[in-house]
Amino acid sequence: MGNGPIVIGLDVGTTKICAVAGEVGSEGIQVLGMGTSESRGLRKGIVVDIEAAVESIREAVQRLEESSSVQAGAVYVGIAGGHIKSFESYGTAPVKGRDITSEDIQRALEAAKAVYVPLDREVLHVIPKEYIVDGQEGITNPIGMSGVRLEVKVQIVTGSVSAVQNLMKCCERAGLKVIDIVLEPLASSLATLTEQEKQEGVVMVDMGGGTTDIAFYRKGVLSYTSVIAIGGNHVTNDLAIGLRLPLQEAERLKKTYGSALPSSRDEKVEAVLGSGERVSLPVDCLTEIINPRCEELFELIKAELINTGIYEEALYGAVITGGGSLLNGIDKLAEAVLGMPVRLGKPRDVALFTGNLSDPRYSTGIGLLLYGSESESPPIEYTDAFANIFKRMKRWVAGWFRK
Ligand SMILES: Nc1ncnc2c1ncn2[C@@H]1O[C@H](COP(=O)(O)OP(=O)(O)OP(=O)(O)O)[C@@H](O)[C@H]1O
Numbered sequence: 202m203g204n205g206p207i208v209i210g211l212d213v214g215t216t217k218i219c220a221v222a223g224e225v226g227s228e229g230i231q232v233l234g235m236g237t238s239e240s241r242g243l244r245k246g247i248v249v250d251i252e253a254a255v256e257s258i259r260e261a262v263q264r265l266e267e268s269s270s271v272q273a274g275a276v277y278v279g280i281a282g283g284h285i286k287s288f289e290s291y292g293t294a295p296v297k298g299r300d301i302t303s304e305d306i307q308r309a310l311e312a313a314k315a316v317y318v319p320l321d322r323e324v325l326h327v328i329p330k331e332y333i334v335d336g337q338e339g340i341t342n343p344i345g346m347s348g349v350r351l352e353v354k355v356q357i358v359t360g361s362v363s364a365v366q367n368l369m370k371c372c373e374r375a376g377l378k379v380i381d382i383v384l385e386p387l388a389s390s391l392a393t394l395t396e397q398e399k400q401e402g403v404v405m406v407d408m409g410g411g412t413t414d415i416a417f418y419r420k421g422v423l424s425y426t427s428v429i430a431i432g433g434n435h436v437t438n439d440l441a442i443g444l445r446l447p448l449q450e451a452e453r454l455k456k457t458y459g460s461a462l463p464s465s466r467d468e469k470v471e472a473v474l475g476s477g478e479r480v481s482l483p484v485d486c487l488t489e490i491i492n493p494r495c496e497e498l499f500e501l502i503k504a505e506l507i508n509t510g511i512y513e514e515a516l517y518g519a520v521i522t523g524g525g526s527l528l529n530g531i532d533k534l535a536e537a538v539l540g541m542p543v544r545l546g547k548p549r550d551v552a553l554f555t556g557n558l559s560d561p562r563y564s565t566g567i568g569l570l571l572y573g574s575e576s577e578s579p580p581i582e583y584t585d586a587f588a589n590i591f592k593r594m595k596r597w598v599a600g601w602f603r604k
């Protein structure tokens with residue numbers, strides 16, 4: 202370990218909790234270790250049992266600490282779930298005929314943020330999409346430009362106050378400080394998408410256990426995000442119900458023999474019923490159950506992309522990540538249903554780590570690490586995250602311009 206700042210990402214997923222630590226150095230991030238645990242106390246991305254969730258977080262953090270010499274103190278934690286909403290806003294600031302400075306940008310962003318947000322919702326991110334200087338559109342970095350009027354178009358991401366507070370409560374009870382709360386699809390995108398994809402239009406699909414998160418990037422900026430309440434666990438449930446199998450056995454069969462695409466295989470697989478009895482099943486009967494559920498998911502995604510006008514703009518198609526993307530044939534099925542190119546996304550290389558990080562289940566965790574490392578300064582510790590949105594915005598903006 203060197204002397205660089207240590208950043209810790211915490212992905213509190215529905216299936217697993219993943220804590221990952223990295224050291225920020227001049228040549229990038231060195232991943233120091235990772236700890237995972239089975240997730241308990243969460244449903245569809247939100248906390249439903251605080252005690253159970255705290256225990257799971259503690260377990261993952263303890264494993265991280267055992268696997269590295271890192272003492273976990275403050276974390277970047279991911280948030281997801283159906284309560285997340287995002288909308289476009291717009292702000293403006295007079296410049297008074299001198300060069301535009303970062304303070305002018307802050308004022309324009311503050312104005313964009315001054316929109317009505319219901320009391321039960323909290324602003325999580327204010328993402329600048331483009332700047333307009335004296336009517337000139339499409340500016341990505343206005344600092345140093347001359348002008349008298351600065352305008353900014355932003356995407357505001359909000360979450361339910363209670364969901365945010367419960368997540369923070371869990372982290373704090375597990376002995377962790379929360380530095381920042383980061384939208385999970387944003388984190389997964391950081392870990393899996395290329396700059397070119399983000400510039401030219403790409404849809405990131407993170408298929409988790411309880412939900413599937415969607416993020417759309419164009420011109421390098423996150424411009425749409427949503428959550429579909431179907432994930433890999435629904436596929437497992439369908440198998441368990443359809444074949445009258447215990448959930449664990451359905452999960453095993455899905456992972457070992459399951460496929461999203463029909464095949465002409467004439468194989469049989471052995472399944473163990475709840476009674477302990479062993480039965481032989483044609484492998485195709487798994488696909489007959491898995492295929493319609495996956496088709497349904499991608500039909501829903503396609504309908505959403507069409508309704509929001511994104512469909513035509515996603516020139517680079519879609520990138521699928523998350524544990525659900527490990528299902529055999531899911532990329533081919535997605536390509537057929539969506540009618541666009543699809544590739545599988547894994548966390549891209551983050552420096553020197555001996556363990557296997559190149560697993561789509563870790564995209565969010567690695568992405569949180571990347572997000573934390575791109576913050577302007579080493580993690581600032583504070584507990585009152587709600588009062589500090591402006592501080593967070595400043596960091597975001599600084600990170601934005603460094604690229
Ligand atoms: N080899 C595999 N084949 C098929 N599915 C798999 C495989 N490995 C994991 N999965 C599925 O991936 C899902 C879990 O994905 P992931 O770990 O990304 O979820 P999560 O982040 O905990 O959940 P969420 O993002 O919904 O909160 C589970 O439904 C699991 O069955």
Ligand SMILES: [Mg+2]
Pocket residue numbers: 214215385407409410523565
């Ligand atoms: Mg996830």
